[in-house]
Amino acid sequence: MTVCSAPGKVYLFGEHAVVYGEPAVPCAIERRARVTAEPRSDDHVRVEAEDLSLDGFTVEYDGAVGDHPDVDVERSLLDAAMGYIDAAVSQAREAAGEPDAGFDIAVESDIPLGAGLGSSAAVVVAGIDAATRALGEPLSPRELADRAYRAEYDVQDGQASRADTFCSAMGGAVRVEGDDCERIKTPNLPFVVGFDGGAGDTGALVAGVRELKAEYDFAADTVTSIGDIVREGERILETADPDAEPESELLAELGDLMNFNHGLLSALGVSARSLDSMVWAARDAGAHGAKLTGAGGGGCIVALDPTPETETALSFTQGCADAFRAELATEGVRVEAP
Numbered sequence: 001m002t003v004c005s006a007p008g009k010v011y012l013f014g015e016h017a018v019v020y021g022e023p024a025v026p027c028a029i030e031r032r033a034r035v036t037a038e039p040r041s042d043d044h045v046r047v048e049a050e051d052l053s054l055d056g057f058t059v060e061y062d063g064a065v066g067d068h069p070d071v072d073v074e075r076s077l078l079d080a081a082m083g084y085i086d087a088a089v090s091q092a093r094e095a096a097g098e099p100d101a102g103f104d105i106a107v108e109s110d111i112p113l114g115a116g117l118g119s120s121a122a123v124v125v126a127g128i129d130a131a132t133r134a135l136g137e138p139l140s141p142r143e144l145a146d147r148a149y150r151a152e153y154d155v156q157d158g159q160a161s162r163a164d165t166f167c168s169a170m171g172g173a174v175r176v177e178g179d180d181c182e183r184i185k186t187p188n189l190p191f192v193v194g195f196d197g198g199a200g201d202t203g204a205l206v207a208g209v210r211e212l213k214a215e216y217d218f219a220a221d222t223v224t225s226i227g228d229i230v231r232e233g234e235r236i237l238e239t240a241d242p243d244a245e246p247e248s249e250l251l252a253e254l255g256d257l258m259n260f261n262h263g264l265l266s267a268l269g270v271s272a273r274s275l276d277s278m279v280w281a282a283r284d285a286g287a288h289g290a291k292l293t294g295a296g297g298g299g300c301i302v303a304l305d306p307t308p309e310t311e312t313a314l315s316f317t318q319g320c321a322d323a324f325r326a327e328l329a330t331e332g333v334r335v336e337a338p
């Protein structure tokens with residue numbers, strides 16, 4: 001039995017624009033998905049996913065992609081969850097050269113599904129790591145990031161960037177621009193997350209931005225401007241001492257860029273009333289900056305605040321289901337039990 005875990009993430013800057021080759025800076029956070037993989041003697045895949053959906057489910061199927069188990073769970077939730085696990089198993093089988101390998105898989109996750117915190121990437125990264133290790137063919141974090149990206153790419157019909165999967169595999173703060181991915185140094189930024197209890201439809205939101213961008217030059221310029229914000233943010237981060245507590249001047253500069261980034265995402269139609277009201281609650285509480293994180297449409301915002309004020313204000317904000325401080329996860333994917 002092999003257990004691996006991988007972190008979720010917040011976007012400091014750059015979601016959506018990253019899909020069109022602009023840079024983005026996601027940061028891994030200490031909220032993890034844990035996947036257990038146990039090889040079977042047949043080619044079946046049995047999945048137990050207590051916390052992956054609100055209901056939890058246990059299914060057994062013959063491992064063929066597209067084969068749907070007969071269980072009493074909402075079809076869209078099941079399809080989404082099973083799609084990622086299917087894709088992770090396919091990547092692990094291919095990497096290990098064992099196309100008929102079967103597994104008992106269990107998934108546990110502290111990361112809300114589809115809420116902009118990279119839940120699917122964390123499950124896929126941890127799943128490929130656990131399954132390849134269980135077959136005696138461990139991969140490096142970079143290989144895991146690459147395989148996890150291919151898995152997400154397949155499930156999301158080619159609409160995924162490398163940002164979530166690379167960040168989850170490597171940990172820390174990363175910079176992603178097209179196929180170029182690297183870890184970057186940042187101080188331990190004081191992230192606070194607000195969650196509206198819902199989720200956005202990533203595929204539909206990405207498609208909406210793509211249509212706007214194709215129709216209006218100013219929408220295309222907005223995407224380029226998000227890239228400019230990211231470049232400015234990187235320049236600011238480069239001047240910071242990664243080993244010192246971040247100074248308030250640094251947080252103020254990053255916060256201004258986050259606020260600008262949120263405004264542009266909102267102009268591209270990917271915010272939501274609940275996200276805007278959490279963003280404003282954070283700003284009113286004294287956060288240096290606040291923005292939605294991930295695909296948008298619902299889910300999470302991220303704010304920068306070293307004091308307890310933002311977390312407290314969010315917890316009293318109508319429409320905020322959960323507020324928590326999110327430490328930067330310096331470690332990416334890791335083995336929990338060999």
Ligand code: PMV
Binds near residue numbers: 114163
């Ligand atoms: O909501 P998430 O965590 O899946 O992030 C989506 C980020 C996008 O830039 C909108 C898409 C992508 O694959 O980068």
